[in-house]
Amino acid sequence: MAGLRVGLAGMEPGHYGCDEFRFMTSLYEKCDFHVHTRFSPCASPDMRVSSILETCAGRGIKYLGITDHVAAETDTRFLAEARRELASIDGPVRVFLGCEADVLGVGRHVVTEEMRETLDFVCVSANHFHTRSVAQPENGSPETLGRHFLDMFAYACSLGFADFIAHPLMVFPGTFDPRFLDLIEDDDVVPALKSAKRNNIAMEISPRALDREQLYFRMRFLFQCKEMGLKFAVGSDAHRLELVGQTRLIAPIVRELQLEDEDIWLPRGAD
Numbered sequence: 639m640a641g642l643r644v645g646l647a648g649m650e651p652g653h654y655g656c657d658e659f660r661f662m663t664s665l666y667e668k669c670d671f672h673v674h675t676r677f678s679p680c681a682s683p684d685m686r687v688s689s690i691l692e693t694c695a696g697r698g699i700k701y702l703g704i705t706d707h708v709a710a711e712t713d714t715r716f717l718a719e720a721r722r723e724l725a726s727i728d729g730p731v732r733v734f735l736g737c738e739a740d741v742l743g744v745g746r747h748v749v750t751e752e753m754r755e756t757l758d759f760v761c762v763s764a765n766h767f768h769t770r771s772v773a774q775p776e777n778g779s780p781e782t783l784g785r786h787f788l789d790m791f792a793y794a795c796s797l798g799f800a801d802f803i804a805h806p807l808m809v810f811p812g813t814f815d816p817r818f819l820d821l822i823e824d825d826d827v828v829p830a831l832k833s834a835k836r837n838n839i840a841m842e843i844s845p846r847a848l849d850r851e852q853l854y855f856r857m858r859f860l861f862q863c864k865e866m867g868l869k870f871a872v873g874s875d876a877h878r879l880e881l882v883g884q885t886r887l888i889a890p891i892v893r894e895l896q897l898e899d900e901d902i903w904l905p906r907g908a909d
């Protein structure tokens with residue numbers, strides 16, 4: 639694993655965003671299932687669906703997933719507005735309307751029956767700890783952090799309606815010291831991954847997964863997901879146009895995991 643870490647850390651992710659790689663046609667390069675629009679408060683105001691689609695078309699994206707945040711305080715009526723906006727747009731990119739829904743705590747989430755029925759897919763986040771409405775760990779000890787992250791993740795994997803988990807077990811910058819991740823043993827995540835497998839829930843790989851401080855754990859975790867036979871959802875988690883469709887950035891991870899097109903998640907009706 640040490641060699642792997644060095645190998646991945648030595649690559650410059652930006653290199654893979656270049657247009658010279660356009661001739662490569664692996665499925666993951668044509669997918670971006672995690673994009674925020676102006677309906678997400680944290681997204682740039684120029685993240686309009688029309689601009690996003692134009693950017694995607696220019697970057698060879700064939701499948702786009704819109705995933706605006708649904709947090710505890712979100713008025714979900716924006717989803718109907720987003721659906722109307724999408725209906726008026728046509729073009730080469732297949733667009734799927736999803737959401738990025740918060741797990742608020744073990745046993746608590748924001749996904750309504752209506753969302754399950756009307757959205758094309760539901761992506762769930764169980765680690766938005768920078769959001770105060772999400773249950774915080776009791777203290778900052780590495781053991782407590784590990785337990786809390788795992789419990790939240792396991793709960794997300796138990797949600798039968800979830801299609802994929804966004805940035806699984808990722809520690810967001812400015813929240814906690816990510817070194818606790820290295821205390822998590824492979825066996826600790828197995829029950830949650832079994833549950834994800836039962837529920838057909840895919841795990842996301844986004845450019846966030848390249849975070850160097852968390853890369854050793856990330857690769858260990860992703861290898862386990864692959865061994866479990868889980869699919870991988872690919873998304874940029876773009877909040878700005880520059881990042882839209884930049885899923886080629888994850889090329890070093892895809893190569894290391896030896897992912898094939900059949901490992902890549904697609905929403906219902908995509909093929």
Ligand SMILES: [Zn+2]
Pocket residue numbers: 738763766804805
């Ligand atoms: Zn997120």
Ligand SMILES: [Zn+2]
Pocket residue numbers: 672674705738804875
């Ligand atoms: Zn996001």
